[in-house]
Amino acid sequence: MSSIQCPACKESQEINVSNCTNCRFPFTGSTQEKSKHIAQFINKKNVINDAEEALSRSKKILFLISGYNFLFILVSILSSTIEVDVFSISINLILGLGFVICGLLLKKSPMFCSVFPLGMILGLYTVNFILDPDLAMRGIIYKLIIVGSLIYSIYLLQKAKTFNKQFSS
Numbered sequence: 001m002s003s004i005q006c007p008a009c010k011e012s013q014e015i016n017v018s019n020c021t022n023c024r025f026p027f028t029g030s031t032q033e034k035s036k037h038i039a040q041f042i043n044k045k046n047v048i049n050d051a052e053e054a055l056s057r058s059k060k061i062l063f064l065i066s067g068y069n070f071l072f073i074l075v076s077i078l079s080s081t082i083e084v085d086v087f088s089i090s091i092n093l094i095l096g097l098g099f100v101i102c103g104l105l106l107k108k109s110p111m112f113c114s115v116f117p118l119g120m121i122l123g124l125y126t127v128n129f130i131l132d133p134d135l136a137m138r139g140i141i142y143k144l145i146i147v148g149s150l151i152y153s154i155y156l157l158q159k160a161k162t163f164n165k166q167f168s169s
């Protein structure tokens, strides 16, 4: 069987197909349709690459924050000679585990595992701010970077999602 390479996705296709079975490139379409498809295909690849990069960045952030939670637990256990603050330790344990689990499941359900930790972080910062505004302002740039990059990830994921829908129809 003779085959032809798809100009868009580079997959090998049978010579008589009208659309690429992988990316739906219109072999029988007009030049305009063909170039439109290739432009869309490249665009899609970039959007998806961006979303994938955002995911691995989010994963690092989630592990970093959970590391901070566990470090807090360790330090408070080691430094409290008289009384261990069970409440703070429990909160940090729950948050730390939540971040780790979301980080691990990020590839499986990207949207939920990005939105949920963002909600936890925003909730935590809000509570911190109400309880102790001065303490909450400490490391504010670090906090803004975390929140900002999680929001940006969610934006890129959403973009990839709508692009996928548009492209496959």
Ligand SMILES: [Zn+2]
Residues within 6 Å of the ligand: 006, 007, 008, 009, 010, 011, 020, 021, 022, 023, 024, 025
């Ligand atoms: Zn193709």
